[in-house]
Amino acid sequence: MLTGCSSHGNVNDKAYLRAAAIDGGRVTFSFYSEEDGVLSVNAESPENAKSAAELALGKEIFTGHTELVVTGECDALKILDSMLHEWKVSPSCRVAEAETSGEEVLNQRSAEELADVIDTAREKGLAPKCDIITVLSGLLGENGSAEVAELSEKGFCGVADLKR
Amino acid sequence: MNKISRFQFGSLMLINDVFVLFCLTGGISVMTAAGFGIGSLLQLLIVLPLASIYRKGKTLKDCGKFAELIALLGTAVWGGLLFSMLWNAGELVFVPFEGMGKTGRLLITGIIAVVCVYISSSGIKALARSAVIAAALGLVCLAIVVVCAVIRSDIGNLEAAEDTSGLFREVVKGFALSGGLSGTAVMLGFVKDNIRAAAVDYFVCKAVISSIVITTGVLVCGGIMEITDFPIVSAAQLSQPFPVQRIDSLFLIIFTVFAVYSIAVQASAAEYLIGELLPVIKKYRCSIMLAIMAGLGAVFGGKLHYGLPLAVVFAVSAAIIPLLYLIKKKVRA
Numbered sequence: 489m490l491t492g493c494s495s496h497g498n499v500n501d502k503a504y505l506r507a508a509a510i511d512g513g514r515v516t517f518s519f520y521s522e523e524d525g526v527l528s529v530n531a532e533s534p535e536n537a538k539s540a541a542e543l544a545l546g547k548e549i550f551t552g553h554t555e556l557v558v559t560g561e562c563d564a565l566k567i568l569d570s571m572l573h574e575w576k577v578s579p580s581c582r583v584a585e586a587e588t589s590g591e592e593v594l595n596q597r598s599a600e601e602l603a604d605v606i607d608t609a610r611e612k613g614l615a616p617k618c619d620i621i622t623v624l625s626g627l628l629g630e631n632g633s634a635e636v637a638e639l640s641e642k643g644f645c646g647v648a649d650l651k652r
Numbered sequence: 653m654n655k656i657s658r659f660q661f662g663s664l665m666l667i668n669d670v671f672v673l674f675c676l677t678g679g680i681s682v683m684t685a686a687g688f689g690i691g692s693l694l695q696l697l698i699v700l701p702l703a704s705i706y707r708k709g710k711t712l713k714d715c716g717k718f719a720e721l722i723a724l725l726g727t728a729v730w731g732g733l734l735f736s737m738l739w740n741a742g743e744l745v746f747v748p749f750e751g752m753g754k755t756g757r758l759l760i761t762g763i764i765a766v767v768c769v770y771i772s773s774s775g776i777k778a779l780a781r782s783a784v785i786a787a788a789l790g791l792v793c794l795a796i797v798v799v800c801a802v803i804r805s806d807i808g809n810l811e812a813a814e815d816t817s818g819l820f821r822e823v824v825k826g827f828a829l830s831g832g833l834s835g836t837a838v839m840l841g842f843v844k845d846n847i848r849a850a851a852v853d854y855f856v857c858k859a860v861i862s863s864i865v866i867t868t869g870v871l872v873c874g875g876i877m878e879i880t881d882f883p884i885v886s887a888a889q890l891s892q893p894f895p896v897q898r899i900d901s902l903f904l905i906i907f908t909v910f911a912v913y914s915i916a917v918q919a920s921a922a923e924y925l926i927g928e929l930l931p932v933i934k935k936y937r938c939s940i941m942l943a944i945m946a947g948l949g950a951v952f953g954g955k956l957h958y959g960l961p962l963a964v965v966f967a968v969s970a971a972i973i974p975l976l977y978l979i980k981k982k983v984r985a
Contacts (some may be wrong), residue, residue, distance in 0.1 A: 569879050572876075579889075579890040580886070603804065620871075621875065621876060621890060622875075624875065624876045625806070625809070625812065625874075625875025625876055626875075628875060628876060628878050629812065629875065
């Protein structure tokens with residue numbers, strides 16, 4: 489009962505988030521299941537966006553397995569803090585910046601491909617370590633900035649400097 | 653006879669200390685690890701005179717009713733503080749019930765209290781025996797968290813988590829979070845042999861484990877300490893054995909088990925003391941004490957300031973017991 493198996497129903501009743509993109513007041517969700525697809529909503533905060541997306545999908549969204557967060561025009565520290573503590577994303581969740589629009593990136597490429605692109609760039613020494621904890625540590629550090637992979641519809645396109 | 657071995661005594665007490673570390677709030681640094689380590693060794697100096705009294709075959713009863721009353725108040729207040737810590741940390745730990753808000757937290761806290769009644773009702777010996785298994789389980793979990801943290805940690809986090817309070821304040825904080833000293837004083841009386849060695853072993857282990865756990869917390873959360881409310885809980889949640897594997901559920905089990913034992917130890921100690929002080933109460937002593945502790949926990953409520961006043965109260969409440977024994981002895985002489 490304490491592990492929460494009793495009241496949370498069937499796994500099929502949930503949508504499992506794989507990637508999210510935040511462009512100002514617009515949040516885009518990409519799910520593991522192709523059936524749930526990619527969904528964009530307008531909201532002031534990630535928590536409100538999640539509620540709006542749940543209403544649109546008609547099922548609860550589980551965010552604990554999120555693999556990728558793509559930031560656009562937003563307060564990166566506030567957004568990532570909220571995702572770590574409220575969405576409870578995995579500490580190994582990658583953070584990237586969109587060259588133009590995160591929504592476009594998630595609409596054009598699958599979340600799985602984007603995660604692989606970042607991992608490959610990292611293996612080749614082209615992208616920095618950009619898990620959410622490392623990025624938050626950088627943003628909270630003296631410099632108030634962190635290097636992350638930059639993504640476009642074509643994939644990895646360089647390194648961006650995320651500011652606090 | 654409710655006699656326990658020194659190993660069982662150490663397990664019972666260490667579970668309480670590790671649970672307190674789980675509930676630790678605010679920023680921590682390497683200085684905190686040093687402060688808690690030094691604080692534990694100072695606590696040993698406070699408890700050693702009592703261990704010497706017990707070694708002579710005396711009991712807490714020989715220290716007088718007033719000493720027993722102080723110990724009872726100490727265990728009751730600490731039990732209340734444990735409930736308060738459980739309530740606050742539940743905000744972060746009780747993930748499956750977070751959607752239910754306060755009702756969910758109240759439900760889990762209530763279940764833990766009921767399990768405490770059950771586990772305490774079987775007596776101190778049974779509690780101590782099972783505590784060894786719980787402590788071993790906790791040790792395995794702790795080892796996994798520490799290893800994962802060390803592998804994945806950034807040594808720069810030790811510097812990133814700057815110390816802002818100084819060693820003295822951290823030692824004081826360690827004392828303020830060691831309210832279990834009254835319970836320790838009671839439980840030490842149940843150790844069957846090598847009482848001084850039991851006390852030494854326990855406090856040295858406490859110093860080592862506290863330092864390791866806090867340093868691990870700094871290694872994992874040092875960079876994000878500014879936005880971390882419960883650093884040790886967060887460290888356990890953020891440590892991943894494998895990239896896609898999380899150990900939240902393992903930690904959740906350990907947290908809950910340790911919460912049960914921590915409160916049950918205080919309830920058992922209080923049950924024994926109330927039996928000595930008020931022998932007319934023959935039934936439901938443990939349930940009564942748990943209800944009082946839960947009530948005190950509700951009164952303490954929010955995040956308490958574990959500062960100098962609380963540290964002095966806990967240190968004096970433990971140190972005064974051997975003093976009362978000496979005074980009683982002199983009066984008799």
